Amino acid sequence: MYSQEVSIDRWQDLFSYYQIKDVTKGNGKIYAAAENAYFSYDIDSQEIKQFSAIDGLSGEDITTIYYSENYELLMLGYRNGLIEVVLDESGEIITDVGIVDKIGISPAEKKINSFFEKDNLIYIASEFGISEFNLEFLEFGDTYFIGENASNVRVQDVAIINDKIYAATIGDGIREADFSSGGLTDFENWSVANGGSWSNLEVFGEDLYASRTNRSVYRLESNNFQLIQFYDEQIRDFSTSENTLLVTTENIVFAYDSDFNLVTFFESNDEIQLELAASEIIGDQVFIGHDDLGIFQSNFSLSNEYESLNPNTPLLNNIFTIDTAPSQLWVGYGEYSASYNPFPLNNRGVSFFDGDEWINYSFNEILETPEIAEIAINPFNSNDVYLASFHKGVLNIVDGVPTVRYDSTNSPLTDQDPDGENDTRVNEIEFDSQGNLWILDNRSDDPLKILSPTGNFSEVNISSVVDDIAGVTGYSGLVIDRSNNVYFGTSEFGIVGYQPGSGNIAQFEIQSQDDSFLLNQVRAMALDQSGILWVGTRSGLRRVSSPASIFTESQPQSRPIIIEQDGVAQELLFEQTITDIEVDGANNKWISTVSSGVFYFSPNGQETIYHFTKENSPLPSNNVQEVAIDEVTGTVYIGTDKGLLAFKGDVTGPRENLENVFAYPNPVRPGFQGVVTIDGLTSAANVKITDVEGNLVFEQTTQGGSIQWDTTAFGKYKVASGVYLVLITAEDQTETTVSKIMIIR
Structure with a gap:
């Protein structure tokens, strides 16, 4: 097995930073918390920096963010109760699981809602109560359970003024306690200052302001909370500067002076529809966090003009589909249930990445x-891209411009809606070697459609092999072999094959290991370089050695992969729901799952090269929806339900010649435990590695554009320090080249 240890340098963060959860300020910067990462904007230099799991963050769901000017550190609070402290000077991240590990509190009650700093303490408002965190020693202190009989209450915010601490709660009012009362850990020292449900507290000058969940703002006057303003929308956030209080509602930011006189407000304009999370103010500059569009900057003199301050990232983190071509990546954010139900519909747009810059298309733009x-990129023209919609057919984008959408109104694609509302469900598309686009049209009597390069449609009826077409709720895993035979999975009836040359249609079922039941809910398929069909189902993995035999035999053999683990034989990926299977240039397999991350297997599946999860890698989630491989660079794109990452893989696709052969790492330095990759190879090239005296230590024939050498002599022992020659001969022996690798032990 190759080493699981992987350098963090091989990972690239491709997360979205547009879904802002909270905003804070400090050290001349604005800090914006996105879903599972954050970025900073330097006011003076205008520099934007991103911080994510690549930099050591947990990748969990962020709920609040706070900067301490006194201690020069940033605090992140998470939905699961995690606290992370980022030290400003060193960038070191300190993780504290004190709340995560609390016994007797449900996971939902551990959510961190806000931070309030006083002296050397941070008061943490959570769904169960209040906790202290010491900023000097970076450790937890006391916890206050402030409900009746020390019960949990949902504390949304905390504020301290005039030696009293106030807690805004959901359903249990604003609770208060006096610091001179004898101890905040005693629930009897807490009383209800005002009933109801409250969301925000803010100290502004000599006053305390509070917002209720009924869209109103109160001010503490003579120990009583007095109503001073009612709004048309829910209040999302309070924030202050020396002279201004900002009240952020769902769509408008209101700015007030110290007497709560309205100074100005910030609302939507013709170009930007504000859907707000939080805001901050520095001088006369206002920084507004948007639910979907990141951070906008405005100022008091131009209150309805906005400048975007966001890093260039994809639209969203909930990845559903990706496709790649050399130096291109397309990302889609569709969604449907395990039973292929697309409702409620989402209108999420798509994203395109050229290796340097993201171009995001809104729902209206597509x-x-x-x-x-x-998504399917035309292999003969990478500027010709097709998007399958599980409600509106197939959209064609040419040179970055959406041109035509094929649906039931202008093509043979089927309308699912009996009322004629154009519910055209397509979730699988694939190009063949002739440039035809194959389309799976769900719930149609002729589900297999073909769009020719000239724009003509044809269709294939499969009712002769699938009796209950109406019972097929969805199709999956459309693949085409070298003979242009077509295979696809179904939701209930196994695999269907179509042979264009003969017109034959066939179907076969996927068996369990002991043939006692069927695994017909196919989710993903891939054909490897040996012609073996790999099948991912909702309950495991199967291989079909000769899929074309479906057209001559009634039931081709589908078998699990049996591996030995801890001396016990077991089925590879037993009972795992598999979402995608991709084959790289070395015939290795990337296989993604719903709950166990992504696996990288050797060609026969017997060796696990890598197994990446959120626990051992920067993956933000173990629910990996899809994988795509750039064969030229070897980059592997891994799309999860919480974000997209790029991994610098070990394998590339075959090259046309041997002009750009290179090896890395080179030299191999002392302590290196991984493999040396020799890249830039042609298909079926012979690679020999010898020492300077001509002794052969390694030989292999390539299947893709690269191979790996573990720096041993045929796996027996590590070779000694020295220079090693790499002798490469093309398959037809018309081209040769020599490279060198230096080993330093």
Whole structure:
């Protein structure tokens, strides 16, 4: 097995930073918390820096963020109760699981809602109560359970003024306690200052302001909370500067002076519809966090003009489909249930990455095409891209411009809606070697459609092999072999094959290991370089050695992969729900799952090269939806339900010649435990490695564009220090080249 240890330098963060959860300020910067990462904006230099799991963050769901000017550190609070402290000077991240590990509190009650700093303490408002965190020693102190009989209450915010601490709660009013009362850990020292449900507290000058969940703001006057303003929308956030109080509602930011006189407000304009999370103010500059569009900057003199301050990232983190071509990546955010139900519909747009810059298309810009479930890049023209919609057919984008959408109104694609509302569900599309686009049209009597390069449609009826077409709720895993035979999975009836040359249609079922039941809910398929069909189901993995035999035999053999683990034989990926299977240039397999991350297997599946999860890698989630491989660079794109990452893989696709052969790392330095990759190879090239005296230590024939050498002599022992020659001969022996690798032990 290769070493699981992987350098963090091989990972690239491709998360979205547009879904802002909270905003804070400090050290001349604005800090914006996105879903599972954050970025900073330097006011003076205008520099933007991103921070994510690549930099050591947990990748969990962030709920609040706070900067301490006194201690020069940033605090992040998470939905699961995690606290992370980022030291400003060194960038070191300190993780504290004190709340995560609390016994007797449900996971939902551990959510961190806000921070309030006083002296050397941070008071943490959570769904169960209040906790102290000492900023000097970076450790937890006391916890206050402030409900009746020390019960849990949902504390949304905390503030301290005039030697009293106030807690805004959901359903249990504003609770208060006097610091001179004898101890805040005693629930009897807490009383209800005002009933109801409250969301925000803010100290502004000599006053305390509070917001209720009924869209109103109160001010503490003579120990009583007095109503001073009612709003048309829910209040999302309070924030202050020396002279200004900002009240952020769902769509408007209101700015007030010290007497609560309205100075100005910030609302939507013709270009930007504000859907707000939080805001901050520095001088006369206002920084507004948007639910979907990141951070906008405005100022008091131009209160309805906005400048975007965001890093260049994809639209969203909930990845559903990706496809790649050399130096291109397309990302879709569609969604449907395990039973292929696309409702409620989402209108999420798509994203395109050219290796340097993201271009995001809004829902309107893709002709209002919802539920993008699959993407196919034309192998003969990478500027010709098709998007499959699980509600509106197939959209064609040419040179970056959406041009035409094929649906039931202008093509043979089927309308699912009996009322004629154009519910055209396509979730699988694939190009063949002739440039035809194959389309799976769900719930149609002729589900297999073909769009020719000239724009003509044809269709294939499969009712002869699938009796209950109406019972097929969805199709999956469309693949095409070298003979242009077509295979695809179904939701209930196994695999269907179509042979264009003969017109034959066949179907076969996937068996369990002991043939006692069927695994017909196919989710993903891939053909490897040996012609073996790899099948991922909702309950495990199967291989079909000769899939074309489906057209001559009634039931081709589908078998599990049996591996030995801890001396016990077991089925590889037993009972795992598999979402995608991709084959790289070395015939290795990337296999993603719903709950166990992503696996990288040797060609026969017997060796696990890597197994990446959120626990051992920067993956933000173990629910990996899809994988795509750039064969030129070897980059592996891994899309999860909480974000996208790029991994610098070990394998590339075959090259046309041997002009750009290189090896890395080179030299191999003392202590290195990994493998040396020799890249830039042609298909079926012979690679020999010898020492300077000509002794052969390694030989292999390539299947893709690269191979790996573990720096041993045929696996027996590590070779000694020295220079090693790499002798490469193309398959037809018309081209040769020599490279060198230096080993330093």
